[in-house]
Amino acid sequence: MNRANAPNAPPRTYLRSSYHLDLGQEALQRNWSLYRRRRHREAGSRQRPAGAHLVEWTDAIDVVCGKCRKRLGRCVAFRSEPGFYGLVEDHPRWAAPLRMWLAPAGETAARPRWLWFEGDGPLALAHFRCGRCRQAFAPRNADRLAATAFEDQLRELVIS
Numbered sequence: 001m002n003r004a005n006a007p008n009a010p011p012r013t014y015l016r017s018s019y020h021l022d023l024g025q026e027a028l029q030r031n032w033s034l035y036r037r038r039r040h041r042e043a044g045s046r047q048r049p050a051g052a053h054l055v056e057w058t059d060a061i062d063v064v065c066g067k068c069r070k071r072l073g074r075c076v077a078f079r080s081e082p083g084f085y086g087l088v089e090d091h092p093r094w095a096a097p098l099r100m101w102l103a104p105a106g107e108t109a110a111r112p113r114w115l116w117f118e119g120d121g122p123l124a125l126a127h128f129r130c131g132r133c134r135q136a137f138a139p140r141n142a143d144r145l146a147a148t149a150f151e152d153q154l155r156e157l158v159i160s
């Protein structure tokens, strides 16, 4: 497991926390991607709007295929004020409508995603797929997976 000071650790991200009205998977992914495009002001208010929830973010985490060791991509983990954890892809591009994140579209697309989500909040399932060895991993509960990544400040997450 790479810690923050590991030599090849993924780059730090600098958004430590933000406020969000919508804690759905799609909304958090869109807001994170906007932040990564440096449109900070759109990424989440720094002052708590009425009814908003605090979300705390980790640094980027390399996600690695447990079968062939390919680096699949990068995530960030979060802890939300209601008490659940989750993951979003650490990527500035976000254009896919929600259905693109669901398993059937991801599995059958010409270039299937390495990560997609099903559901929201503490029940969200994270689906991982390796483009090199074609391993499609059993869906993981994003809350439990992200809780470990968040609390242990992981910089690498091996999916097996």
Ligand SMILES: [Zn+2]
Pocket: 065, 066, 067, 068, 069, 070, 130, 131, 132, 133, 134, 135
């Ligand atoms: Zn693989």
